[in-house]
Every structure is written in structure tokens, then in C-alpha cells.
Amino acid sequence: MAALAAGLLALAVAATGCTKPTTSQSGGQPQGSSQQAGTGAQGAKEMTVVIRMMDAQDQYFREQILKKFEQEKGVKLNVVTFDKEDDVLEMLRIEKESGKHTIGLVKTVDTLVTPLVEQGYLMPLKDIVGEEQLQKDLAEYAADAVAFGTKNGVVYYIPRKLETNTMLYSKSMVAEAVQNWRKFEAELNEAVKKHNGYGLPKGFEVEADPNQWDWYDLLAVGYYWANTEYNGVKTGRIAHRTRKYEGTTTEIFTKVLQAGGQPEDMLKGDTDAVVDAFAWEALQKELGIYNPRMFTEEWTGGSIWQAIAEGQVFLSFMHQIDAFFVHGGSHPTMQGYMPEPDDMGLAIMPAGVSLAMNPDGTPQRVGTHMSNASGWWWGIPATSPDPKLSYELARFITSYEVHLAESKAFGMMPIRRDVLDGLDQAFEEPWMREVFQVAKAQYEAGTAFKPTLKTWPQVSNQWLEAWHEIIGGGKYLKDGRIDAKTIRQHLQPHAEKIRSFAGTGN
Structure with a gap:
């Protein structure tokens, strides 16, 4: 958490379960054609994103983020929500065993980061874009968040957010x-x-x-x-x-x-x-x-x-x-x-x-x-219908403007270094700054992941x-x-x- 606390220093100074998933198109009409995947299925036109969010953020995510990606890439994104962490494991097990590969991206809580890797459900990101490009991309994120999504020296996740009580x-x-x-x-x-x-x-x-x-x-x-x-x-x-x-x-x-x-x-x-x-x-x-x-x-x-x-x-x-x-x-x-x-x-x-x-x-x-220290990451299933498209979606969700806007709207503790460096400008309201000032103080007082x-x-x-x-x-x-x-x-x-x-x- 050292990098996160350092990033906040400038600021201090100034549902349904997997058995009955909720599935819907995020909105927007597909335009153009998708890019060819680097591995796995080629040029998938449709895939599913697995998430769990509060209702208002769920709506924002579908309408303000996924819809824009659909329009940009000319693809259709379906959304499946889960209730309990066990539901995610079950979804990916079914995908793997059925051969019906639809899930392209999974929002993964910290306690599932290791289990999904150990059970072989996720794809190493270097297999999608290569090690050189991956390291260039990862340099944009807080080191602590990247490290948590790295298992045995292999990076499996793009960070989404960190948080603490x-x-x-x-x-x-x-x-x-x-x-x-x-x-x-x-x-x-x-x-x-x-x-x-x-x-x-x-x-x-x-x-x-x-x-x-x-x-x-x-x-x-x-x-x-x-x-x-x-x-x-x-x-x-x-x-x-x-x-x-x-x-x-x-x-x-x-x-x-x-x-x-x-x-x-x-x-x-x-x-x-x-x-x-x-x-x-x-x-x-x-x-x-x-x-x-x-x-x-x-x-x-x-x-x-x-x-x-x-x-x-x-x-x-x-x-x-x-x-x-x-x-x-x-x-x-x-x-x-x-x-x-x-x-x-x-x-x-x-x-x-x-x-x-x-x-x-x-x-x-x-x-x-x-x-507690906790957070969420984006993982790409080994069975993704289009791994390259999955990676591009994860990068789009965590791009500077998209990530900043969502962080400002919903109080997400940022994981991009450029957003962390400008927190005092990003959060204009005094009460917003207090939320992250206290979060910084909590990290300094001590946190731990489960x-x-x-x-x-x-x-x-x-x-x-x-x-x-x-x-x-x-x-x-x-x-x-x-x-x-x-x-x-x-x-x-x-x-x-x-x-x-x-x-x-x-």
C-alpha cells in the first residue's frame, strides 16, 4: 500500500446469483467490426462481462462505459451479474466444461484473485499482447495493485480499484x-x-x-x-x-x-x-x-x-x-x-x-x-471468445478519462498513477477530499488483505x-x-x- 499512500499524500496536503444470472446488452448499436484476437477465437462480435456493482454504478457502467466501447469497436457486450464469489467459480467452470465460450472479462474481488489463477480459469496477459507491451501498459497503474494481480511472476489481472473500511x-x-x-x-x-x-x-x-x-x-x-x-x-x-x-x-x-x-x-x-x-x-x-x-x-x-x-x-x-x-x-x-x-x-x-x-x-x-485492504481486478478467462478484445475492454475501462470520471462519480480509490498524482484537482468538493484524506490516514494506520x-x-x-x-x-x-x-x-x-x-x- 506504500505507493497508494504516497499517491494520496498530495491530496492530504491541499444482484442475482449465478444460477439465475441477470443478462442484458449494455446498450448502443454495434457499428463497424471487431479487431482480430491475438489468441483464441478470432474477431468475436459478442461477449459477456461478469460484474457485481451497486445499482447506480451498474447502470453507469453499462450506459457510460460499455456502450461507448460497443460503439467504438462494433461489438455487442452482454452483462451477467453475480451475487456470491462462489457464483464466479461456477460460471467459469461451466464455460470451461461446456465448450460454449462467451465470458470475456470478469470483475474479480481480491479473495478470488488467487483461486481463479490456481484453478486455471484465467489467461496470462503476456499471452495476449506480449511481455514488452504488457509492461508498458502496466506502468500506468499503481505498483501495489499490479503486484497483487501477479502470481508466481506472471501477471493475470488489470487493476480496477483499491479500498479500505x-x-x-x-x-x-x-x-x-x-x-x-x-x-x-x-x-x-x-x-x-x-x-x-x-x-x-x-x-x-x-x-x-x-x-x-x-x-x-x-x-x-x-x-x-x-x-x-x-x-x-x-x-x-x-x-x-x-x-x-x-x-x-x-x-x-x-x-x-x-x-x-x-x-x-x-x-x-x-x-x-x-x-x-x-x-x-x-x-x-x-x-x-x-x-x-x-x-x-x-x-x-x-x-x-x-x-x-x-x-x-x-x-x-x-x-x-x-x-x-x-x-x-x-x-x-x-x-x-x-x-x-x-x-x-x-x-x-x-x-x-x-x-x-x-x-x-x-x-x-x-x-x-x-x-482491511480490499480491491477488484479485471481477469480474462482462458476460454475468452476473443482475448485481445477482452484486453482492450479492460484497458478501455481503466483508461485515464474513463477511470477518472467513474472515480469522481462513485468514490473509487483510483489505481492509475496519473489520476493519483492529480487527486487534489480531480476531487474539487471538500467532502470528497476528506473521503480520501481519511482513507490515506487509514492506510498509514495499517491495513491488510484477507x-x-x-x-x-x-x-x-x-x-x-x-x-x-x-x-x-x-x-x-x-x-x-x-x-x-x-x-x-x-x-x-x-x-x-x-x-x-x-x-x-x-
Whole structure:
């Protein structure tokens, strides 16, 4: 992430699943003829692009990007959307085994970058354009993004974007809670003492700057909100994704990192960092900090946006594109969800700490402000009907003007060096600059990618099962209090499966 952080420095200074795919022509009438492919099928006039995007960006992508490419190349581009990462593997397996080669380009999330290569589904880019031309093209992208799409010295991907979670909140509601949390201090202290045997840390104060928060600051602010009536209702006002999809695995991973863990903890399943992260999830559920609808409705990012619009949620954890959607105003399709856009605040992730306390009133374990690093890449299937056309499409999507326009509209963290170098000019609005200033600060505070391995989809699904069983199902209590041994006991069968999938043993 060093190159990305450096690129942002100037700025700081100034769905459906694969079983029922949604397929449509991106629009525009084919004109002319396609160029001949360098390998594979010759001069394909039609191919399919596999994507997953939020609705507004999906529409923009089809109408403003794919349509222009169709008109320029005289081809027809169909679009298939996927829901879960497993769907992509299944689509490519069917393409490979059926002999009906239609998919020319696949939008690939970081956790699938390695599996798609290891299972032989993708084509090395040098086989399409040659090593000399490839290296010339790759020089236009951030080195970190290119490196992630390179396996065993072979480049398989064109980068699309990088991103990281930061904390998004209502500035006015945070200010109110920081000012008034002591109204519930004694009550909160007793509630915490029930579960950790001590209560709030010795000398605890809520930091005025959310960038300085740890999990106790978040707890105190959330407790104030949950016990204060807004619009006639008392409820939890903090939320994160809970649907059984990769977004929720990312939430779990980020909390493990905050608790002092590393990506390797996600391949073990029952380390101290995992137990600490789950204990805090349990505490925030038990004390009503989390909005209960995130459990009953299994929220996605879009669900949280809507809850923000309804005044149900005051704080969550979001990528840069989420911040653009929540604020609104960057594109006509971006209507916004924050009741008062100028009220949107951003900060790096709060530092994790253990719920367990030392006799002197300090947490037994202190974590970090780390967050996840994630991103998307464009991969070309080995079965592409026209590999050269696929490559040209990936390059068109990530060309300077196209990439800049999409980044400005939807808050995509750019991966082109020339766009990174001009971020202060590209993002004129102060709130836009803040989104990337905070992203830069988060990268400096620490980020990590989830493990990349062939069996990650199975590992990820097991984490979702573990969270829903233990946190959603309330399997963390012993004699009415949150108990680390009980959490670890219920983690055990999931950890065994995770280690089996990951090949890490005991």
C-alpha cells in the first residue's frame, strides 16, 4: 500500500446469483467490426462481462462505459451479474466444461484473485499482447495493485480499484454523545462490570476526536445513543453488515485485525484475537449498542445506507464508494442517504482492546487501528471468445478519462498513477477530499488483505456460519455473562473446518 499512500499524500496536503444470472446488452448499436484476437477465437462480435456493482454504478457502467466501447469497436457486450464469489467459480467452470465460450472479462474481488489463477480459469496477459507491451501498459497503474494481480511472476489481472473500511458517522450525533455520555456512565460501568468483572477502564474518558477512539469509546457513545430517545424510539444506532456474503466476512476480518490479529488468524479460527473480537461483538449486542434490525434482517451495505436515511443508524463502517453513496451529489444517480450531507463525518477505525481486564483497570490485550485492504481486478478467462478484445475492454475501462470520471462519480480509490498524482484537482468538493484524506490516514494506520487461497470461499462461508451461530444465536453466555471459554468452545468446530479448508492443520 506504500505507493497508494504516497499517491494520496498530495491530496492530504491541499444482484442475482449465478444460477439465475441477470443478462442484458449494455446498450448502443454495434457499428463497424471487431479487431482480430491475438489468441483464441478470432474477431468475436459478442461477449459477456461478469460484474457485481451497486445499482447506480451498474447502470453507469453499462450506459457510460460499455456502450461507448460497443460503439467504438462494433461489438455487442452482454452483462451477467453475480451475487456470491462462489457464483464466479461456477460460471467459469461451466464455460470451461461446456465448450460454449462467451465470458470475456470478469470483475474479480481480491479473495478470488488467487483461486481463479490456481484453478486455471484465467489467461496470462503476456499471452495476449506480449511481455514488452504488457509492461508498458502496466506502468500506468499503481505498483501495489499490479503486484497483487501477479502470481508466481506472471501477471493475470488489470487493476480496477483499491479500498479500505473507515468509520462513517453523523458529526452532530457524535458531538452530542461525547458531550453527554456521562449521563449513563454509572449504568454503563455496571453493565460492563457484569461481563468483564471490572467495568470501564480506569480513568476512562471518551476522546473528542473519533480518530483517537478505541472500542470503549465506541461503546460509550453507542450506549448513550441506545438509551436516548430519538423520534420517539430508543434503539441501537450502530450497525455493520450481517448478510451471509463476503462483505460480512470483511467486517469480521477487520475486527480481528483491530483486536491485534493478523490475516493468518482467519485461517486458524480460534485465536485470542478472534475470541476478543467475538466477545466485543457479543457485548455490543447484549447492551443494545447494535441496531437489532441488522440481526433480524441480515443487513447489507445498502440496508445500512437506508437505515442512515431513516435516522435509525448514526455510525457504521464503510468503504470510500459507500461514503459517496451516503453523502450523495457526486453524480445525478447519487441522491444521498445522510439526512444532512454536511453532517457526514469520517475517521480511521477504532483500536481494538480485549474485554478482559487486568487488576489495574487496563485491558489485558491492546490491539490496533488496522482495517482491511480490499480491491477488484479485471481477469480474462482462458476460454475468452476473443482475448485481445477482452484486453482492450479492460484497458478501455481503466483508461485515464474513463477511470477518472467513474472515480469522481462513485468514490473509487483510483489505481492509475496519473489520476493519483492529480487527486487534489480531480476531487474539487471538500467532502470528497476528506473521503480520501481519511482513507490515506487509514492506510498509514495499517491495513491488510484477507488471505488469498484457492479454498477461501469455503473459509469465508465458515466464518459467516460461526458469526451467525455464536453472535446471532447468542452462544456466548455462561451464567448470564459473556465468557471467553464459551466463545472459544463454540468456535472450535468452525475452527476445525476452517483449518481443514485452509490446509493449516491444528
